[in-house]
Amino acid sequence: MTAVTGFTLDGEIEEPVPPDAVRLPPPRVAPPPLPFCTAEPYERITHTYGKAYRDLMRAFRGRFDNPPDFVARPRDEHDLIRVLEWAENSGVAVVPYGGGTSVVGGVEPRDLGPSVSLDLTRLDRVLEVDEVSLAARIQAGMLGPDIDRHLVAHGLTLRHFPQSYELSTLGGWIATRAGGHFATLATHIDDLVESIRAITPRGVWESRRVPGSGAGVSPDRMLLGSEGALGVITEAWVRVRPRPAHRASAAVRFPSFGRGAEAVRTISQAGLHPSNCRLLDPAEARLTSGGDGTYALLMLGFEAADHPVDAWMDRGLELARSHGGTWDEVRPGGGGQGGAWKDTFLRMPYLRNAYPAIGLVAETFETAVTWDRFAAFHAAVTGAVRDALGGTGIVTCRFAFTYPDGPAPYFTVLARARRGDEVAQWDEIKRAAGEAVLTAGGTITHHHAVGRDHRPWYDRQRPDPFAAALRGAKDAVDPAGILNPGVLV
Amino acid sequence: MTAVTGFTLDGEIEEPVPPDAVRLPPPRVAPPPLPFCTAEPYERITHTYGKAYRDLMRAFRGRFDNPPDFVARPRDEHDLIRVLEWAENSGVAVVPYGGGTSVVGGVEPRDLGPSVSLDLTRLDRVLEVDEVSLAARIQAGMLGPDIDRHLVAHGLTLRHFPQSYELSTLGGWIATRAGGHFATLATHIDDLVESIRAITPRGVWESRRVPGSGAGVSPDRMLLGSEGALGVITEAWVRVRPRPAHRASAAVRFPSFGRGAEAVRTISQAGLHPSNCRLLDPAEARLTSGGDGTYALLMLGFEAADHPVDAWMDRGLELARSHGGTWDEVRPGGGGQGGAWKDTFLRMPYLRNAYPAIGLVAETFETAVTWDRFAAFHAAVTGAVRDALGGTGIVTCRFAFTYPDGPAPYFTVLARARRGDEVAQWDEIKRAAGEAVLTAGGTITHHHAVGRDHRPWYDRQRPDPFAAALRGAKDAVDPAGILNPGVLV
Structure with missing residues (x-):
């Protein structure tokens, strides 16, 4: 890890606070007498947070200041309507909960009054x-x-x-x-x-x-x-x-992230519609895909159920070559450097659970920006986050999605944690990132949503009359304001 | 015409009421003293209607019951804001007006109080x-x-x-x-x-x-x-x-509209993304593209700026052939039967102005429906409109757009007009069409908008809480309700 990230961890493995040692605030409201509602501490604990680093860290330290007062698991719409009716009459906030993977504080009943976490996973057919x-x-x-x-x-x-x-x-x-x-x-x-x-x-x-x-x-x-x-x-x-029957993929190396970005722009504007067009900067290619840090890596892939995709791939690679891209082979399926990246990608939601224990602070944030602004945007955001890290840590960038008019850059930040002060440290990074993204012309989120964590920047990004319209719309269908208060409006 | 449509017109050419013979209701409000506002009768007349048949017919007969009281032509946003402020203070409805081509009553100040037509064509850069x-x-x-x-x-x-x-x-x-x-x-x-x-x-x-x-x-x-x-x-x-540099197009014949529809479904679901995929039923192919009434006609086209489209076209035609399609040639550009259709298509907005004079009643309506329902939908809608026509006239169908999950059928209705009673006749056709479209599972409009003419069906189609939300949104940004009252909410 050190060789890749340029910083060392202190080697100390900290143990999390076990669930039975957590002291939860007592429920402020008793659940309605419905068989699918429970105020069990374990249920309240597991429905308090999403999966942002600041969520994991607080859970790790046993800090559950804002748990839901109870959890409801409706078996059907009839159950669900009973909860909503009860909640509206009782003035209790309802926080919908699916897989609990929000990384923006979308499912945390933060600073609400009495609340129920409405777990929808029984609607599973x-x-x-x-x-x-x-x-x-x-x-x-x-x-x-x-x-x-x-x-x-x-x-x-x-x-x-x-x-x-x-x-x-x-x-x-x-x-x-x-x-x-x-x-x-x-x-x-x-x-x-x-x-x-x-x-x-x-x-x-x-x-x-x-x-x-x-x-x-x-x-x-x-x-x-x-x-x-x-x-x-x-x-x-x-x-x-x-299901796709025809696939082709190639891992294309570029001498720099900038050259790779130009290739992605050209491919995006060519009307070829690749299913995969993921560009990793040299540091991220090294971290996740076996790169050596000297090249950016583009995973280019096409897939179709109906027809071979050779014509598409051939043209995509021609365009990549015209921007300095080189590659070893075109594979009919996955595997290779693309496969290595995919494995890391799918493991990440599990791996990240270990960060608190090993003293690693981690943040990922993502955005979208038009091509004309991209180079300056990338420099400004990377610089601002590096400054917030105080000279240690690593900031990498990849393109998660791409459009004819711009990419959706995804940034990963890793640094040595200030043990015991990780949430404040994370908040500093988040603040620097949000400010830089907004100032340099991006959106505060391309696909992570707004939740509670992105509110400060979301409120500045959206047009005021639209905010008023959205509030008006909410007031019309949720006059008591019980539905997930604190997100969006 | 007779040979194609199966009905004859009476041959009488009626003259329209000339603009200077039109008696307009006097303005109910004087325009604000701004240099870009006018209550000139000619301006009021030309801003009363869109381009629906019922608009053309009423204009033809000199019936202008609901003209705007004046017309404003702001030169910039500053002018526009002055009009809105004045209108809000004066309780005057503002109807935005672009090209005036609405075919759904979107620009007609129908049954409003005092109103201004806000012509935006000076914002033209x-x-x-x-x-x-x-x-x-x-x-x-x-x-x-x-x-x-x-x-x-x-x-x-x-x-x-x-x-x-x-x-x-x-x-x-x-x-x-x-x-x-x-x-x-x-x-x-x-x-x-x-x-x-x-x-x-x-x-x-x-x-x-x-x-x-x-x-x-x-x-x-x-x-x-x-x-x-x-x-x-x-x-x-x-x-x-x-601008596209590579083009290929073919006019593919199918033994029936149903066989052609199956071909279009297959092509739509193959991920080829044709730029043109327009299927005409045998009657419409005869009416507009030189068909002989025995075959449906698919105009299939691909275009790209970046690369030759042969691979795309080859596969598209293979799929067409597997559904019984035949064609004479693949052309690198337009022309042929596709060209004939396009000429008719672009002339239509001009041609239709002649319908009132020659005693033809015409209606076009369009929708979208999922593939699983399409065959029954087409039969139900065509049947309902034929019934409304009382055994005379013609109903044709084409696909204007197509999606993996369904087509967007476009219907054309032509019949001999009941002279002097055309608007009522048109309303009957419209009512039959709207009812059939809604009952059989379509949307009341795929791309013609709602305006005032589609309100009865739109109000039934949209979810009630959404209607309330939209009303709430409008109230928030337009509390005086001056913006185009009567459309949507």
Whole structure:
């Protein structure tokens, strides 16, 4: 690790505070007498946080200052409506909870009054599969692998792979506009949604299932990214696709991140629509994919169920070569340096749980910015975070998604923790990153959502009349303001 | 004509009521003393209607019951803000007006109190072109051909071609979610919008310019389709692209519309993304493209700036052949039967002006529906409209756009007019069509917007809590309710 990151950890392995030693604030409200509600301390503890570093760290130290007062696990919409009715009458905040993988404080009942964590994972079924239209009606609490396990019997896949894939739910993806690692085209879950059904305190919000519409403002697009503030998503019709039968991938080396970025811009603007177009800077290539730190690495991949993708790949590589790219081979599937990266990528949600113990502070943040600003943006953000780190630690960058008009850069920050002061240290890094991203022209988040952690920058980023409109919309469907207060509005 | 449509017109050519014979209701309010406002009768007349048949017919007969009381033509945002402030203080409705090509009553001040038509066509400039990110900042009142004339100097195009292209504006496209005749992918202007700037009575609503974002509900997606009810769009950053250098097109014949539809479904689901994939039923192929009525006709086309499209076309035609498709040749550009269709298509906005004079009643309506429902949907809608026509006239269908999960069918209705009673006759057809579309599972509009004419079905189609949310959003930014009352909410 030292050779790669340039800093050493102190070698001390700290033990976490065990769950039974945690002292929880007593519940401020008793759960309603419903069989699917519980105030068990273990349930309250495991529904307090998401998976941000500051969440992991606080859990590690046994700090659970803002747990939900109880947890509800509705078995169906009927149960769910009973909770909402009770909560509205009792003035209790309702925080929807899917896989609990928010990295932005989206599921933490932070500084709320009495609250219930509404765990939706019992809504876990595929209700219909339409093999003619290639769509499926799926309940919101279903986990990624369960969805695909069901669809594989039909030869289909949702093909939406956020990094949290194994631990997160369809409803969570929709509420947060998750990114699913199609590098182009259907980058967000937004593009895969055909219709959404949600329960609001003022009734059922269910859109008509059609392949496209121009009937006024899109009802689905108002729920996408609503983060539980407008309604509780219970199911959706989503677009699925045949499992890919043809694949080609190559790991292309570039002499610098800048040269690689130019290649990605050219490929993005060529109309080839690669499924994978992930560019790692030299440090990240070294850290995750066996690079030696002298080159940037582009994982370029095409896939299709219908036809061989050679023509697409050939042209993509021609464009890469014209920007100084070199590669060893084109593989028909995964593996190679791309495979090494993928393994690291999917292990990350598990690995990160170890950071607190080993004294590593880690932050990842992501954004999107237009190509004309990218070079200056990258320099400004990297510089600002380096300054916040005080000369130690490492800042790397990759492109997670790419568009004709700009990339979605993803930054990883690793540094030696100030033991005992990690949350403050993390907050300093986060603040520096957020300020730099906003000032240099990015969005505060491309696919991690806003939650509570991004509010300071989100509030500055969004237009004021839009904020007022969103508040007006919320007041109309949630007049008591019980739905996930503190996120968005 | 008779041979094709199966009915004869009476041959009588009626003359329209000339503008100077029109008796307008006197203005109910005097315009503010601003140099860009006028209550000239000619201006009021030409800002009363859009281009629906019922608009043309009423204008033809000199019926102008609901003209705006005056017309304002702001030269810049400063002027525009003065109008909005004056209107809010005076309780006067503001109806934004771009090219005036609404076919759904979107620009008609129908049954409003005092009103001003806010003509935005003086906001007609390209403000910036970003050749690196492929984007341009364009004022909302600019017409389609003017936009492309400006961009051609940069080797770029917006490539958004609604049928009204020559007469309509960027702001109108955004407010109504116009379809631009990319058959797949960027079907609506929505997909080309990078950011929007609008003026509301509560300030400027301007989103950040980024290639993608997941920061909460999208502010742009709330303005897209807002039809002037939330704010007046003044400019937008839009995604542009290099002008295509490579093209291939073929006119493929199918023994029936159903076989052609199956071919289109297969092609849509193959991930080939044709730029043109327009299927005409046998009657429409005969009417517009030189068909003999025995075959359906698919115009299949691919285009790219970056690379030859042979591999794409070859596979598209293979799929067409597997569904019984035959063709004579693949052309490198347009022309042929596709060219004949395109000529008719672009002439249509002019031709339709003649319908009232020759005693023809005409209606076009469009929708989208999932593939699993399409066959039954097509039969139900065609049958219902035929019934409404009472055994005379013709109903044809084409696919205007297509998605992996369903097509966007476009219906054309032509019949002999009941002279003097055409508007009632048209209303009957419209009512039958709207009812059938909604009952059989379509959307009341895929790209013509809601306006005032589609309200009865739109109100039933949209979820009630969403309607309440939209009303709440409007109340927040337009508390006096002056912005285009009657559309959407």
